[in-house]
Amino acid sequence: MAASMKGRKCLVIGGCGFLGQHLCEALLEKGWSVQVFDIRSTFEDSRIKFFIGDLCKKEDLKPALEGVYCVFHCASPAPLSNNKTLFYKVNYEGTKNIIETCQEVGVKRLVLTSSASVVYEGKGIRNGKEEELPYASKPLDYYTETKILQEKAVLAANSDDFYTVAIRPHGIFGPKDLQLVPIAVDMAKKGKMKYIIGDGKNVVDFTYVGNVVHGHILAAENLNLGSPICGKAYHITNAEPIFF
Numbered sequence: 001m002a003a004s005m006k007g008r009k010c011l012v013i014g015g016c017g018f019l020g021q022h023l024c025e026a027l028l029e030k031g032w033s034v035q036v037f038d039i040r041s042t043f044e045d046s047r048i049k050f051f052i053g054d055l056c057k058k059e060d061l062k063p064a065l066e067g068v069y070c071v072f073h074c075a076s077p078a079p080l081s082n083n084k085t086l087f088y089k090v091n092y093e094g095t096k097n098i099i100e101t102c103q104e105v106g107v108k109r110l111v112l113t114s115s116a117s118v119v120y121e122g123k124g125i126r127n128g129k130e131e132e133l134p135y136a137s138k139p140l141d142y143y144t145e146t147k148i149l150q151e152k153a154v155l156a157a158n159s160d161d162f163y164t165v166a167i168r169p170h171g172i173f174g175p176k177d178l179q180l181v182p183i184a185v186d187m188a189k190k191g192k193m194k195y196i197i198g199d200g201k202n203v204v205d206f207t208y209v210g211n212v213v214h215g216h217i218l219a220a221e222n223l224n225l226g227s228p229i230c231g232k233a234y235h236i237t238n239a240e241p242i243f244f
């Protein structure tokens with residue numbers, strides 16, 4: 001049974017990003033006390049306490065984690081940046097830093113935004129089940145490689161004293177998206193989308209941002225000692241794949 005979260009303090013790491021901003025709004029509506037940690041500032045809201053810092057630095061993170069009930073980790077360098085060193089540093093080493101700092105400060109819950117790409121081997125997946133899908137042996141790109149390392153670290157950290165869960169969206173769309181749809185529209189305008197991969201019947205599961213947020217909040221509400229979700233990963237979909 002989900003506990004009431006009214007007044008509970010949470011920290012949204014990456015809260016100034018696309019998903020993070022939606023998550024903050026939904027958490028506020030549910031009565032959570034919301035704090036944001038991000039390396040940049042993109043908006044203002046008098047209901048939110050902001051911490052500007054680098055998640056790779058313990059001294060930046062510590063003050064933001066004091067007294068926090070649940071941490072949502074949805075920070076990452078942009079996938080298109082293609083910066084290997086940065087992906088490894090932020091997604092893997094930075095995530096290990098978050099885990100360690102949470103444990104030092106006494107935070108007990110961590111919800112990670114992972115990615116559906118961690119199980120993608122280049123072949124279509126229909127009716128896949130999380131418990132049956134292994135991590136990709138040949139990840140699509142270096143971003144995905146570090147998302148796998150990150151998710152493994154978070155789920156391995158789950159214990160009787162520290163509860164963790166990973167949410168795996170794919171291709172998030174919705175208001176405030178600066179990447180998926182704007183980039184696709186730009187490519188189309190430049191005439192770069194006039195080809196078909198495969199036989200044209202491929203399916204891809206884009207996820208509406210509201211559904212991704214809902215998954216994160218359900219995860220936080222149910223992340224307690226002995227809960228079946230502890231240490232597990234969950235894909236978030238829109239129920240039906242979008243055909244194109």
Ligand code: NAD
Pocket residue numbers: 013014015016017018019020037038039040053054055056073074075076077078090094113114115116169170171172173179180
């Ligand atoms: P985004 O780029 O809009 O937001 C990420 C935020 O992380 C930014 O505000 C950025 O400033 C912050 N950040 C980056 N490095 C940081 C650091 N060192 N310290 C503190 N903050 C830092 O990205 P998004 O689309 O909102 O994605 C959120 C999460 O969802 C990411 O983990 C991403 O891997 C995952 N994801 C996104 C999609 C998608 O289609 N957008 C799909 C699957 C998974």
